[in-house]
Amino acid sequence: MSVLPDLLAEIFREPTLAGVARELAVLAAPLWLAALVGLLIGWAWRPRWAAPHQPPPQAPALLPPQQPAPAADKLTVLPRPKEVAASMAPVEDTELAVSTADLKHLRRVVEEKDGGPAWIHMMDRSLPTFRYQAWRRDMENGPPQYRSSTIFEDASPDVVRDFFWDDEFRMKNTWDDMLLQYDTLEECTETGTMVVRWVRKFPFFCSDREYIIGRRIWASGKTYYCVTKSVPRPSVPRSSKPRRVDLYYSSWCIRPVESRNGGMTACEVLLFHHEDMGIPWSIAKLGVQQGMWGCVKRIEPGLRAYQIARAAGEPMSKYAAMAHANTKFVADELTASEGNSEASSSSNNTVAEKPKHWTGNLPKVIMIGGAVALACSFDQGLLTKALIFGTARRFAGPGRR
Template identity: 30%
Template sequence: MAGTESTGRAVPPPPEAALHLGGADLWRPVARGGGWATAAALLLLLASHLSVLLLRRRRLPRPGAVSAARDSLAVAATATAASTSSAPGSATGIECLVTEDDLRELVGNLGVAAREPEGEGWQQVIAKGNDDVSYRVWCDKPMEGPPRYLSVTTYERCSTELLRDFYMDNEYRMEWDNTVIKHEQLQCDENSGTEIGRTIKKFPLLTPREYILAWRVWEGNDKSFHCLVKECEHPLAPKQRRFVRVQLLRSGWCIRKIPGRDACEITVLHHEDNGMNIEMAKLAFAKGIWNYICKMNSALRRYPQRRISSISIMTMQRLIKKFPEALETDVDANHQPQGNTGATVVPSHFARTSSRQQPVKKSSPATIASGLLLIGSIVCLSRGRSNLGAQLAMAFFLKKAFKQEKGSSSQRSRIRTDVTESRHLE
């Protein structure tokens, strides 16, 4: 026969013949005792695979919990819409969007971060200046989401009132800032001084971004000014498909005069998630921010000659509130040299959460399940005389094991990369 030699010894079929074997031939053992060992190895692999599936299922939320969470979110959204749509000046309206507690948090974090940013773990990005303006900015990269930025800009021959009006003049911004397409005021609260506005900004090669923001401005006894801006929703600004609604923006600043000089400075804490790729946004900021500051300075110098009355400034000057006396002590302490400070840092959205302070934890059950898969795969590999069916099953489970291990390794690699980038940000 073609399948035997003259000595009578069986000749193995060519490789392509294995594709035509029946089910019984595929799983037939080739040596005494080989079937039991292969079956035991396959059972071990199957048990480990089932354990992985059970672990994943246990992590998924129950359908009842999901529906309950969805219902609670719907109730909260309805309540928010009802609150924001109330008449200006009402106690249940927009006056609760930006509170004095938010101001207290801003004062504490601005003071500690701005005195010595490097000591607080911020990484310097840029330090440039000329005869009219100097600019320094630091970055903090959290574990997730976009980075936070802290900047200190000093303007020579400029008063605090002029700089305040320039920053808050949204109509004038549309003249010199070509990224701002449109701005409109939606609502204001006379009692608290809170305003809500809608701004559309364009981004190169991307869909325009839509900002629905609430803000308040406070004036100190020394002609210093504080402002806090945060994202919100409003019934007069429903979402539109042609814009990307920005879901996260927290920005706060303090404008104060520099003692003994004809100059003032503005210190800004800014955190924004506009949907851009994080690495692309960091690169665009580092390469383009100084040119933007120079353009802003040129617009500031032209601002005193502007003869048009701005609706934004008239509204802001009418709604501005006095700085709370209880916080004056904290502000004074923030301007003292390091070592004599008395400001209290309140945990807030602006507080740093550096990736170096959060250790990476790996799930113990996931480690055990991955180990079981690897052990079972090694058992199958050690049986060199296993038949084709066992080898195919082994290949499947081995692929699953290495896939899980590769996912964990890539996650650890991404975390290490983020830490390295935060230390060597350019």
């Protein structure tokens, strides 16, 4: 236990200040390298649930019950020719990738009646043209969930709806610079339901990710419920790169709200998002928290460019046109049909918690492994190796002595 004090005492016996500084730097360098090795081991670490061949666990409160997959001959609902449309039966809701059950679930989340954990307030930022707030809640058996409220001044719900649905503009304008590729796999012009394939760019230490997403919009007056979620499509082959994300949920409630200057000229976007990207949830949570505001600030200039393009009469893309094929419903009637079976919550928000230091969430074995690798790789003498192993043992906590 006296190795470190003896080593420090030896260093401070150096006759000059420069000598002391040099010896301290030699002492500290292995510790920084040990931390770096530990981080690299942490990035490479994958739990069993994140293996490509095994789908991630489903959290009980994450999504509504999945609808049974439709028969193979009903997967793709093609546009109906006008001359035969009148003689064909309407598309069954349960045959679609996104159904009324998903709308009911989104409404329960919006009204905070889904029975999930309390939301923890994370962020409150504002600029002259918009305000942003964000919350997080940690699920027992699933990835963290995020809820945000963005209020755009001088924006209509119709244009904001089209903006978020328009994959063509999303990539052309680069306000979403993670999107590398998009394709339409299925579409139903009667209900506006689509199945799209996205490929999104991830940092250099991760492979890019592939998403198979079902999406659909419901309208109640000027309020729009936009559901996007991952859907199983075994007919789309998997590959190691990009890596398929099996659990993805990102849905909006877009509605008019009062502007700062009075009048209903502002638009609020309530976003609910979670996904299992195949990396440890604690690391993903850190990344989201650090990069959230930077991503949000890119959305508003993109929306203003979209408003200008629409005002100039630029033609709509087919993706924006599909946003107009939404399903109308009466909110009161849907609420009445749901009965009293929904879980209720009188207050589902809490004050912000003090964020824990991110190193506390990594497995202790990462730091130990990094220290062992460093100690065995560098010939720095017995005292340095003893110090590295001692540091690792200290991170491991009380144990055998």
